[in-house]
Amino acid sequence: MELAKNLNASVNKSFGKTDLLVDLAQSISGVILIGFLWMHMLFVATIVVSPELFDALSEGLDKYYLAQFGIPATILVIIIHIFLAGRRAPLRLRDLRITYRMASLMKHYDTWVWVGQVITALGVGIMASMHLWTILTHWPLRAATSAARVASNGPADITWGSFTFPYYVVFYVIFLIFGEYHGGFGLYRILVKWGWWERHTMGWVLKGITVIIVVLGLTALYTFTKIAANPALGGAIH
């Protein structure tokens, strides 16, 4: 105990700089990812305007190698972010227990929101890998391929009469909400920690933005399923 303390006192001082850089990197990677996410959703939402605009945009991204560079870069940032932000998460069983107990005792809004962030982080991590896997195995990314993907039924069809369980639509709705929740509140937390703004007002602004993005995403999903169901628009029913 004494030894550990002494080591802490003499050695730990030089860790301050590392702690700062790690903390900065976590915040910066978070900001990059939420920026990416919002941009991504705006791009996807162009499908609501027209499939031509969507295609033109995605062709443009390919042509200037933005996709080829951007996707690996984003994957890298995600991995960095998982490692950096993960160190904050209650990982040990003891920590989980304490977190759950305190959050339930206090019924404190922001603490519960953070617990939600930890849970959505897990979800987003897994779902993002699945999402990346499917888009990369169905390259290139165009309105028609995206619509087909959204409308496809996944590994095994479950059908009750005329109803077919829409695996991918459900997957994307959950992914969308998890991603936006984690990102939206993540940005809130970054701004709270560094920022000059009063957090309650800022919280409402960010919640507003998040709702708008989620609505855009849902509209885009709906449009994709419409396209998929209508061969005239280039769709192909599974």
Added chain:
Amino acid sequence: MSAKNTHYCDVLVIGAGLAANRSAIEAAQAGLSVIILSLVPPRRSHSTAAQGGMQASLGNVAMGKGDNPQIHFEDTVKGSDWGCDQEVAKMFCETVPSMIRQLDSWGVPWNRVTAGKKKYASGIETEDTKEKEGLITARDFGGTAKWRCCYTSDGTGHTVVFVVDTVVCKLNIPVHDRVEAISLIHDGVTCYGCVARDLRNGELNVYLAKSTIIGTGGAGRIYAASTNAVICEGTGGAIALKTGLVPLGNMEAIQFHPTGMPPVYILMTEGARGDGGYLLDKNMHRFMPDYEPKKKELASRDVVSRRMVQHIRAGFGVDSKYSTQQHLWLDIRHLGQKWVWTNLREIANIAMNFNGVDPAKELVPVIPTQHYTMGGVRTNKDGAAYGLKGLFAMGEAACWDLHGFNRLGGNSLAETVTAGYICGKQVAKYTLGATQDFNMKVVEDAVKFEEENINNLISGKNGKENVYDIRTAMGTTMMEHVHIFRTGKALEQGVAKLQELYKRSLKIGLRSSGQGANPELALAIKMPGQVRTALCVAYGALMRTESRGSHFREDFPKRDDANWLKRTLAYWKEGADLPTLDYEPVATPLLPPGDRGYGEASAGPVKK
């Protein structure tokens, strides 16, 4: 069972409020080893509750122009109704300005003078010049000729306690908190230190030192209603009294603060009136100018408190949901929202928290409430207690006798650090020159005595009296018989009741097991000491057949300098059930007795 641990040091400081901590700093800086004992972590001491400020004649603010230690001295002596030690008062008034500046250098964020014309809510218009800008400013307080109360918003006590404690931390002085001294160890000549009970686990420990300082604060809790914290039980004075050798001085001099807020009796700072607040009666009439045309609400505390009770007795008290007894109103609405919620924020919060009243918009109920014990362990001007070598006392626990029979607002906080400095230096000087052989037989006997007492309390060997019943009865007796207005008859009855209670307090038996950090046992141990202290107050008041400062006898309404220009010394002889009173003359070498300029003697007949 015997003492679990024995600690040795050069200077043992009992208490960790401002006076105690400040003296510990002096001793530590002299290179002595110091241990501080405290009931609570030092920053929770009752000194933090001092809201208003500290009197020092800096003369920076326009309304304090031309102020100097001599004027401060005269105010203090008049305030004390010539009961104070003038030599001490002079020394204090001369030292306190540099104390304020030293606190500043340690980090107290004193409010500063800002240049420009100002109009105060009280109607006073002044102009502060550029030349004084940035120096420490001051506000008005009761009973003073100049504005000299230095402050930080209304958290002066809080900031000063925190800052002084930073120095204690810096010097790495060990603080044993949650420890209660339960008796002094002495051989009849010299004080050895104390037996202390660890409030974390109930163990008894021994602390031995060349010098022991008592800085345990006041004894307000002998009254049922007091503005004091619940830890202000006069324990330091009680253990000194129990030695039979050390007298308590002037215990009958108890201050009642005009503005305690019922029903919880939390203090509304004098700063509220200093900043221009009024007192109103049930007809919303500002009555103080009728009684005190010159000083109005800002006469000394004893006078304002008496005038308030007098006014209530005349039928002008308010009945309201806030209190079962009649009260009056404090009105600071005219100071404005901004002033109230910046400069008087702590009391605004208190009024809001406890009565749901926003003082910027509504009236605050107030009633005179026990506030300060001017008396205490009688010491000489070096802080050395009478009767035992190596024992010192300072702050509210002591009768250094800066305050005589009435203390001026802002003089107590100033006294703590100044006495801590002046007497702390003397303690260091004494300790450096002292050698001490501890007779271990004496130490062991002291521990054995306390152990046996604790065992008896737990087993109920002496009786089964309920400690809480005794405390409640003591509190109400003091309220009914030894309050603002006193009469011989009421005091006689009060003394008789207290004597009865004292006998019962020796027969206390616990209802609980007394194991570990047991709160019932903690109170039971000190209960007889508290009743003894209460008896010193009541009996001293009964025997003093005059009125002086806060001690007001309706049957002897005049100050009597011919017979009573003297200080009460109360001793407690072993086995007695009353204190033995002795008196010593009060010298008035610098300012002979005269007119205070306010109060009953000056104001002429009262308009009814």
Added chain:
Amino acid sequence: MGRQITISCFRFNPNIPGDKPRMQDYKLEEYEGMTLFIALNDIREKLDPTLVFDFVCRAAICGSCAMLINGRPRLACKTMTRNLPSHFTVMPLPVFKLIGDLSVDTGKWFRDLQMRTEAWIHTTKKFDFNALEVRMDNKIAEEIYEPERCVECGCCVACCITANIRDDFMGATGINRVCRFIIDPRDERADAEYFEVVGDEGGTFGCVGLMACDDMCPMELPLQENLAFVRRKMAGAGLKLTFPGIKL
């Protein structure tokens, strides 16, 4: 007749061999203006003389009586029972060492904090008894007083998940304390020196931003503002140390 209230109280005295943590119910009659200070003292005086808890000033200025009241850290002395449901719980603050029942050892924790952050004015100036005080703008004095108002009750530490999980995290109160000295022109420490005491994960970079401290501070200190201020200041200091010559 007032309302009947039931207080479920955490009970455990580590000094009594064999004692086990449990919740114990006490029934009381409520009356006008009853605070938890009054209620708990009533319990001790009339129902159970063994109940351990801490009160000092009973006026919300000393910070002794913080406890979890219905799960939230508050000062018991200024909590009116009428603002609580008729059945509620009281528990000791987490993080701090338990002394018994509702009493925890904040004293030692905070003393360690002072030593660790060297929370005192560092100056090379020697005090001159005969000199005037150094001038200061009144605005700065008022700014220092804001963070200085902290009463060290421990509420912000108890409600902080990070402080609950990590032993070495100094909590909002610690960062706020350093903030007070950074603002103070009398403290001559350079930013790099503050960085040594607060610029790591035990200090400012350990905060996750859950803001329970900001929501539950009984003194209503602007903790979000103060924590962000220290974080930015320390980020600047740390970057300068890492990349000498950098301009910020």
